[in-house]
Structure formats: C-alpha cells, structure tokens
Amino acid sequence: MEIEYNNMTNITAVLSSEDYRTFTQKVDIASSKGVEIPHIVEYDTVLDTYEVTLLDNTKTMEELDRITS
Helix, strand or coil, X not given: CEEEEECCCEEEEEECHHHHHHXXXXXXXXXXXXXXCCEEXXXXXXXXXXXXXXXXXXXXXXXXHHXXX
C-alpha cells in the first residue's frame, strides 16, 4: 500500500485488489458503528490497482484501523 499526503488535506492510498477489499470491509464496519468514511475511488485497469482518496481530512487509514479493531 502506498499512501500519499496531499497538502495535509486529503490522504490518498494506492491499494491492491486484496487491500481494497479489506478497506471496503473496514469502511462497512465503521459505518455500522456510526462512523462515516467519505472517500472516492479510481480504478487503474492497466495496473489493477485502486487509488482511494479519503475526503474527510480528520480521518486517516490508521484511525480506520483503530475504529474497526
């Protein structure tokens, strides 16, 4: 997983198919706990990767891990 911080506003991660599946499962768990994780996804058909950008700059991938643990 490659994570990029864009001017500390949005976090972007490039995920493999397996990592993306895990990410979506964690987003579903967070949602069931009342925590929304707004994000956008772009799929790269050539590299078979998913570029996920978190739209809420108060949320991080680490926080998503904490919420879903």
